[in-house]
């Protein structure tokens with residue numbers, strides 16, 4: 001049997017972005033064969049009946065239109081009246097089917113299309129809800145970007161099973177808007193109420209995996225379904241496909257890696273559970289929802305804390321001269337409105353020390369038998385925002401001077417607080433600095449931003465009496481705390497790193513060497 005590309009509504013051509021089967025695979029009716037994508041939607045082309053894949057006639061990247069031959073299937077059960085089965089599959093355009101062996105896509109993902117000159121837009125209004133029946137042309141959401149409005153419409157008929165965005169959310173091209181079951185599959189496979197059950201009635205298994213942050217994950221329906229079966233959260237996987245799309249191979253590699261880590265590591269097993277206490281028995285309570293950023297940070301911090309054996313070393317450095325120099329610099333840049341904070345010096349100095357001790361700029365490979373040493377120095381710094389902690393990254397910080405580092409710290413922290421950071425601003429860090437600075441404290445234990453292996457904590461500088469040989473002098477003293485992954489770095493390395501860093505910050509002439 002020939003499987004052809006179905007009617008694509010208004011779209012002339014779509015790109016083949018994933019092939020989910022190989023010749024010889026035995027499939028059941030409606031199993032996904034390939035995934036196709038326009039700039040607004042991705043969808044599976046399913047196998048029209050039980051059978052064995054004889055031949056796949058497209059490759060990833062091919063542009064195909066309605067009626068294009070996708071695959072040849074050898075049917076397994078001819079008594080099952082292939083003809084009548086296929087005729088029952090309605091055309092997704094709503095027009096009469098012209099070819100019996102054209103498959104109908106089942107699950108369709110609507111995506112944010114290319115946004116032209118801008119990379120982000122805001123969801124101004126949701127015009128649809130889960131459970132709603134839509135037809136081609138129905139409005140789904142209204143976006144606003146650069147003071148212009150843009151409507152996202154459905155290109156197919158069907159029922160929305162999920163709407164993955166909320167109003168005021170920032171979105172980028174490729175983010176998931178909504179998921180739809182085409183009429184064909186609903187009529188054929190399941191009662192409508194099963195497909196459109198509202199979120200709080202849906203099986204918890206399904207929801208746990210798909211719903212949280214679904215919009216930030218770019219993956220096709222087949223991958224999403226498989227992830228559900230494996231119990232994998234797609235947010236954990238970085239996609240190798242075009243525009244970061246998670247492919248089936250990415251998912252399989254992730255599962256394989258997770259299984260091998262589970263068997264290798266006993267560290268995370270048998271964690272005693274924390275007792276749950278019903279505090280409302282003792283007095284009034286209220287519930288405070290964690291923001292998405294806080295939830296992601298919590299997951300990452302916990303993973304790092306339980307997986308990495310942490311050691312923290314504390315030190316202090318006399319930064320009186322640095323502060324004098326900083327005042328001079330700041331007086332010079334005052335008119336321009338710029339400000340150089342101690343963090344710029346600390347970041348610059350850290351880059352120089354990392355170059356001397358590259359093991360601090362590395363990651364432990366998952367095999368546990370080697371360390372991947374990064375030859376570039378991308379320094380992340382923690383920013384406290386009303387939504388939670390975010391860590392933007394200054395790329396190739398070793399190639400930048402104090403003024404540039406300073407202006408990037410200020411630009412990135414402003415973007416972070418205005419929720420304007422893009423993925424690129426947050427990725428690729430090789431070492432992190434967490435500066436509590438003026439917020440206080442004499443030292444703390446920063447948690448390593450795994451898979452990095454080290455993080456520098458900066459507490460509040462204070463004036464302390466320092467013995468200069470014949471008297472106590474008031475000096476500005478800055479406390480530093482270095483946490484590291486003890487599997488990769490030992491105490492002597494930590495000591496050398498801190499000595500080098502405090503030498504540089506204590507005598508800033510060395511920063512120019």
Ligand code: CAO
Pocket residue numbers: 339340341342343344381382383384385389409413434435436437438446458459460461462478
């Ligand atoms: N000791 C004393 N004062 C300090 C200092 C230090 N270690 N570091 C900075 N300061 C001063 C600055 O000089 C500035 O003083 P003026 O206003 O007089 O110029 C003031 O504190 C405020 O600095 P800043 O916060 O605007 O700038 P920054 O470069 O020091 O820090 C940023 C930028 C984004 C790191 C910071 O604003 C921030 O969000 N810090 C919190 C990070 C955090 O939460 N870490 C914990 C993570 S673990 O939960």
